[in-house]
Amino acid sequence: MTIARRRRSNARVPPLNAAQWEFLSCVAARIVPAVASFDEPATARFRAIVGKAIADRPASVRRQLALFLGVIRWLPAVRWARRFDRLAPEHRDAFLRFLMRAPLAKVRNGFWGLRALVFMGVYARPEAWPEIGYAPSFKGNERLHG
Amino acid sequence: MVERSFDVVVVGSGAGGGTVAKELAPLCRQGLRVAVLEWGPKLRESEFTGREIEMADRLYFDGGGVLTRDGAMTLAFARAYGGSTMVYTGTSLPLPEAVVRRWNVPGIEFDDISRRSAKYLAENNVHLLEDERINDNNRLFAAACRRLGFRVEQFPVNVKGCRGAGVCNLGCPNAAKQGTNRVQLPAAEAAGVEVVTNCRVERIGERECFATVANPGFGELSRWEPGEYRIRARAIVVAAGAVNSPALLLRSRLPLRLPALGRYFTAHPALILVGEHDRPISNFHGHPKSYYCDHFAASHGFLLETCMYFPFVTAKNLIGFGAEHAELMRRMDRMQMILVLATDPALPDNRVTVGRDGAPIVSYRFTDGVLDALVASQRAAARIFFAAGCTRVHAPAGASFFIGADQAGRLDELIARRHFRLGTVSISSAHLMGGCRMGSDPATSVTDAWGKVHGVPWLFVADASLFPAAAEINPYVTIMALADRAAERVRARIAELPA
Numbered sequence: 001m002t003i004a005r006r007r008r009s010n011a012r013v014p015p016l017n018a019a020q021w022e023f024l025s026c027v028a029a030r031i032v033p034a035v036a037s038f039d040e041p042a043t044a045r046f047r048a049i050v051g052k053a054i055a056d057r058p059a060s061v062r063r064q065l066a067l068f069l070g071v072i073r074w075l076p077a078v079r080w081a082r083r084f085d086r087l088a089p090e091h092r093d094a095f096l097r098f099l100m101r102a103p104l105a106k107v108r109n110g111f112w113g114l115r116a117l118v119f120m121g122v123y124a125r126p127e128a129w130p131e132i133g134y135a136p137s138f139k140g141n142e143r144l145h146g
Numbered sequence: 147m148v149e150r151s152f153d154v155v156v157v158g159s160g161a162g163g164g165t166v167a168k169e170l171a172p173l174c175r176q177g178l179r180v181a182v183l184e185w186g187p188k189l190r191e192s193e194f195t196g197r198e199i200e201m202a203d204r205l206y207f208d209g210g211g212v213l214t215r216d217g218a219m220t221l222a223f224a225r226a227y228g229g230s231t232m233v234y235t236g237t238s239l240p241l242p243e244a245v246v247r248r249w250n251v252p253g254i255e256f257d258d259i260s261r262r263s264a265k266y267l268a269e270n271n272v273h274l275l276e277d278e279r280i281n282d283n284n285r286l287f288a289a290a291c292r293r294l295g296f297r298v299e300q301f302p303v304n305v306k307g308c309r310g311a312g313v314c315n316l317g318c319p320n321a322a323k324q325g326t327n328r329v330q331l332p333a334a335e336a337a338g339v340e341v342v343t344n345c346r347v348e349r350i351g352e353r354e355c356f357a358t359v360a361n362p363g364f365g366e367l368s369r370w371e372p373g374e375y376r377i378r379a380r381a382i383v384v385a386a387g388a389v390n391s392p393a394l395l396l397r398s399r400l401p402l403r404l405p406a407l408g409r410y411f412t413a414h415p416a417l418i419l420v421g422e423h424d425r426p427i428s429n430f431h432g433h434p435k436s437y438y439c440d441h442f443a444a445s446h447g448f449l450l451e452t453c454m455y456f457p458f459v460t461a462k463n464l465i466g467f468g469a470e471h472a473e474l475m476r477r478m479d480r481m482q483m484i485l486v487l488a489t490d491p492a493l494p495d496n497r498v499t500v501g502r503d504g505a506p507i508v509s510y511r512f513t514d515g516v517l518d519a520l521v522a523s524q525r526a527a528a529r530i531f532f533a534a535g536c537t538r539v540h541a542p543a544g545a546s547f548f549i550g551a552d553q554a555g556r557l558d559e560l561i562a563r564r565h566f567r568l569g570t571v572s573i574s575s576a577h578l579m580g581g582c583r584m585g586s587d588p589a590t591s592v593t594d595a596w597g598k599v600h601g602v603p604w605l606f607v608a609d610a611s612l613f614p615a616a617a618e619i620n621p622y623v624t625i626m627a628l629a630d631r632a633a634e635r636v637r638a639r640i641a642e643l644p645a
Contacts, residue, residue, distance in 0.1 A: 030467070030468060031467040031468065031471075032467070032471075032472055033468065033469060033472055034472065049199060053199075053209070056203070056208070056209065093468060096467065096468075100466070100467070100570055101567060101570060105216065105217075105218070105568065105569045106217075108567065108568075108569030108570050109216070109217035109218070109569045112217070112569055112570065112572070113217070115462075115467055116211075116462045119458055119461035119462050120199065120458050120462075122461070123457035123458045123460075123461045123475065124197075124198050124199040124457065124458045126197065128457065129457065131476065132457060132475050132476050132477075132478045133426070133476065133477060133478045133479035133480070134430060134456075134457055134478040134479070135430075135479075136196060136311070136312060136313065136430050136431070136456075137311070137431060138196065138309060138311045138319050138320060139309050139310070139311070140309065140310030140311050140312045140430070140431030140432050141279060141308070141309050141310030141431070141432055142309075142310075143310075143428070143431045144278075144279070144281055144310065144428050144431055144432050145278070145428070
């Protein structure tokens with residue numbers, strides 16, 4: 001199967017189901033706190049960007065993402081006897097920090113990829129730019145010196 | 147399957163393929179037919195929106211998210227009319243004599259590379275930007291380097307009418323950057339070369355290649371109808387870049403086994419560092435890359451360059467998450483940025499292979515020397531930030547998310563290898579080199595010094611995959627110089643090659 005054909009077949013499958021989207025939002029709110037206060041349009045835009053990025057990836061990567069979300073949801077139960085979305089915020093952060101610096105490179109890479117997806121969904125929205133002081137212009141030279 | 151026939155087919159239209167196309171254009175006046183087959187689209191001017199994700203999807207392979215096999219490094223390379231010359235910042239340095247000596251390829255002489263490089267520096271309008279066009283992000287870097295006694299130089303850039311959009315890496319929206327899409331390819335087309343976009347070459351056979359044309363839904367339609375093609379040629383020049391050229395040759399049946407094919411891949415692994423000022427500075431307005439510091443190149447194996455990236459790329463390149471990360475991101479207008487690049491060794495096991503589906507896989511191992519260089523480069527960059535007046539610095543190998551100016555005297559202790567973990571830090575590369583390295587021995591190289599594949603008189607390579615080791619500078623002028631040599635050899639040999 002060519003890469004183009006594989007992508008077309010991927011695009012027909014929703015990137016995440018409703019429960020996975022809800023859980024991703026729960027994790028995303030710890031990665032970028034502003035996600036917790038997203039209104040409906042911001043949430044829709046976030047999901048559109050992230051959803052397209054997932055849909056563009058090969059099926060194997062999509063399976064890895066789904067698996068990794070499952071690991072994040074349930075693995076905290078080993079330490080705190082609660083799943084991720086029922087943990088106190090400081091424990092959620094502690095668990096994500098553990099993933100970020102995990103001894104296993106695959107786990108670190110998985111968290112790096114998830115983090116990148118969230119950042120893409122948040123910061124690639126032009127609506128977010130005024131809040132972060134980013135105001136690009138095609139005529140940037142005109143704004144260089146005062 | 148549609149059949150087509152040409153005298154010369156060039157695969158790829160970037161710094162290498164675009165140059166070959168233009169240099170072979172005189173053949174068209176002699177009645178020969180030359181075609182360039184480019185995987186990516188030719189964008190309409192209105193499609194250069196400067197929007198980060200949209201442009202990355204349109205111009206980069208996998209939207210700029212190609213990872214090495216272990217996921218530790220992101221590889222950025224483009225597919226488009228003009229290839230990666232669409233998405234670089236236009237920095238144009240000729241290959242230093244010391245690097246030519248280290249390459250040690252019989253038949254590659256510094257004077258020859260210099261002469262050919264000079265031709266393209268002139269042709270692509272390479273010059274130093276005027277002082278008034280240089281923003282604070284760049285000025286502060288240069289001034290701090292001088293204050294610290296670090297050697298710093300201004301980058302010559304290939305722009306014409308630059309308006310300072312600052313989004314060079316997303317395709318210039320003002321048509322100012324003089325890549326092959328603006329210079330060599332239009333000249334080649336005007337002389338009769340046929341450039342076919344949206345055309346992916348799957349494999350090469352005996353004096354033929356097999357390709358698929360598919361329009362992606364943006365850009366101009368390909369001049370060929372969508373479908374599968376068998377294209378015969380007397381000579382084929384592969385210029386698909388350091389990932390896709392070796393991958394294409396590995397997918398193809400060559401008459402000679404070449405053990406070095408795909409091997410000796412180098413990448414100048416890079417990190418983005420951020421310093422924060424207590425006031426807004428001009429950073430995302432104006433040309434983003436005006437200065438470089440090679441003070442540590444020989445002694446420590448790294449280079450420092452100015453840079454300014456976009457919100458998502460910036461966020462991804464900061465380490466960590468949560469409140470501190472968001473706090474720094476809210477100050478994009480106060481950020482000073484430095485790109486650090488390590489000069490990595492050419493190792494046989496750093497290589498391109500192909501998976502079962504034919505897609506390239508890049509295996510890359512970071513040596514201790516490269517990791518040490520990346521850590522040392524962060525200390526040097528932090529010194530520059532503080533000398534430039536930053537109040538705090540974010541370094542991926544930092545003991546904490548921020549290092550304050552009051553800690554500037556403890557950088558050796560605070561930025562250390564023990565804090566630097568692959569998979570946690572965003573390492574990226576836009577200087578992809580090797581895989582079809584030049585040399586005289588088919589056991590350790592793929593082509594001769596003219597880019598001709600060993601044992602295959604009709605097959606040439608003309609891109610950064612030819613580099614036998616890292617260029618130790620931004621590579622595109624060197625790619626053009628080597629492509630110029632390959633084109634010269636094709637012109638000289640085409641009469642001998644059977645029709």
